[in-house]
Amino acid sequence: MEVIIRPDADAAALLAARVMADHIRTNWRIVLGLATGRTMEQVYDLLCEMHKQEGLDFSGCVTFNLDEYIGLGATNPHSYRYYMNQHLFSRVNIEMRRTHLPDGMAKDLKAECREYEDRIKSYGGIDFQLLGIGVDGHIGFNEPLSSLRSRTRDKALTPETARQNCAMFGGDPNKVPKRALTMGVGTILEARHVLLVATGESKAEVLLKAIEGPITSMISASALQLHPSCTIICDEAAASKLQGKDYYHWIFDNEPEWEKYHSGPLMTLMGKN
Ligand code: GLP
Numbered sequence: 671m672e673v674i675i676r677p678d679a680d681a682a683a684l685l686a687a688r689v690m691a692d693h694i695r696t697n698w699r700i701v702l703g704l705a706t707g708r709t710m711e712q713v714y715d716l717l718c719e720m721h722k723q724e725g726l727d728f729s730g731c732v733t734f735n736l737d738e739y740i741g742l743g744a745t746n747p748h749s750y751r752y753y754m755n756q757h758l759f760s761r762v763n764i765e766m767r768r769t770h771l772p773d774g775m776a777k778d779l780k781a782e783c784r785e786y787e788d789r790i791k792s793y794g795g796i797d798f799q800l801l802g803i804g805v806d807g808h809i810g811f812n813e814p815l816s817s818l819r820s821r822t823r824d825k826a827l828t829p830e831t832a833r834q835n836c837a838m839f840g841g842d843p844n845k846v847p848k849r850a851l852t853m854g855v856g857t858i859l860e861a862r863h864v865l866l867v868a869t870g871e872s873k874a875e876v877l878l879k880a881i882e883g884p885i886t887s888m889i890s891a892s893a894l895q896l897h898p899s900c901t902i903i904c905d906e907a908a909a910s911k912l913q914g915k916d917y918y919h920w921i922f923d924n925e926p927e928w929e930k931y932h933s934g935p936l937m938t939l940m941g942k943n
Contacts, residue, residue: 671881671894671895671897671900671901671902672900672901672902672921673881673901673902673904673909673912673914673918673921674901674902674903674904674918674921674922674928675904675905675906675909675912675915675918675919675922676903676904676905676906676922677905677906678869678905678906678907679709679712679869679870679905679907680712681905682867682869682903682904682905682908683709683712683713683715683716683867683869684716685903685931686713686800686865686867686903687713687716687717687720688716688720688931688934689865689901689903689931690702690713690717690798690800690865691717691720691724691726693797693798693863694726694727694728694731695726695727697797698727698730699730699731699732700730700731700732700797700798701731701732701733701734701790701793701794701795701796701797701798702731702732702733702734702796702797702798702799702800703733703734703735703736703796703798703799703800703801703853703858703861704733704734704735704736704754704758704800705735705736705800705801705802705810706735706736706737706750706753706754706802707802707835708837709802709867709868709869710757710800710802710867711757713800713867714757714758714761715757717758717762718758718761718762721761721762721763726762727763728762728763728764729763729764729765731764731768732768732769732770732793733754733759733764733768733769733770734770734771734786734789734790734793734796734853735750735751735754735769735770735771735772736801736809736810736811736852736853736858737750737771737772737810737811737850737851737852737853738750738751738771738772738773738774738850738851739774739846739847739849739850740774740779740824740847740849740850740851741774741775741847741849742774742775742847743774743775748838748839749774750771751771754769754771770786770789772786772822772851772852772853773851774847774850774851779824779851780823780824782851783821783822783823783824783851784822786822786851786853787821787822787857790857795860795861795862796860796861796862797861797862797863798861798862798863798864798865799858799861799863799864799865800865800867801858801864801865801866801867801891801894802866802867802868803866803868803873803876803877803880803891804830804831804834804876805830805834805872805873805875805876806828806830806831806834806876806889807876807879807880807888807889807890807891807892808831808890808891809855809858809866809890809891809893809894810852810853810854810858810890811825811827811831811850811851811852812825812852812854812855812858812890813825813826813827813828813831813890814828814887814888814889814890815887815888816854816855816887816890817854817855817856817887818855818856818859818885818887818890818893818896819854819855819856820854820855820856820857821853821854821856821857822851822852822853822854822857823851823852823854824849824850824851824852825849825850825851825852826848826849827846827847827848827849827850829843831846832844832846832848855887855890855893858893859893859894859896859897862899863899863900863901864894864897864899864900864901865900865901865902865903866891866894866900866901866902866903867902867903867904868902868903868904868905868908869904869905869907869908870905870907870908871907871908871910873904873907873908874907874908874909874910874911875911876889876891877902877904877908877909877911877912878911878912878913879892880892880894881895881902881912882912882913882914
């Protein structure tokens with residue numbers, strides 16, 4: 671696992687978008703695993719900007735989203751399908767038929783989950799998985815006690831998650847669906863590369879547990895410590911409780927693979943470093 675700390679949320683999103691864009695450029699037929707949430711909005715805005723300004727090409731990409739609320743269809747503005755169409759798919763040159771999310775309206779949810787796993791396999795697995803993190807440590811909707819080997823399935827959401835996500839439902843936690851379909855922790859761990867992005871003080875405590883705490887099903891994100899190729903990009907606020915902060919800073923400043931991200935045209939354009 672590699673932890674990279676950037677000064678603020680803008681710089682963290684920009685680095686995440688640039689890393690992801692580089693993966694897309696080097697593998698035209700890339701299979702992307704995608705996430706939702708407020709953190710990702712900025713990352714997707716930047717990818718759209720790169721598409722517009724630098725011609726970043728999504729035409730070969732296949733995408734699989736982590737999760738979807740049960741009972742919300744594609745035209746429901748609170749569904750993740752709607753979110754993805756709004757924030758990314760309708761703004762870049764990706765083919766809609768190559769974009770996949772679990773169907774929260776499926777009559778047979780178990781069959782839908784099995785079929786989702788099969789579809790991922792049929793494309794050769796996920797090359798690059800983007801992740802956010804919930805305040806309860808979830809990745810996707812893998813709430814506490816999710817098996818570290820779990821596969822795509824339906825999952826009951828915790829009241830904490832309802833509170834965290836209620837802003838998108840007019841601020842009322844009771845309006846947040848109680849259940850969702852989500853890729854499992856085991857599914858996520860099979861992606862060839864994983865990039866988790868976390869920003870803001872509200873993520874500091876959980877990031878400490880996920881990165882420097884023991885591997886436990888109480889914090890699904892801690893399972894990423896087992897992943898052979900995992901990068902965490904966070905801002906100073908989210909990193910504020912990490913013990914190894916100095917070392918993580920050293921990595922970004924000194925490791926050759928990060929050198930090309932120390933400057934760049936879009937970063938200059940946005941006044942970031
Ligand atoms: C939802 C998603 C998660 C995401 C989380 C983070 O719960 N299911 O995949 O990691 O939101 O949200 P935010 O970026 O808004 O903090």
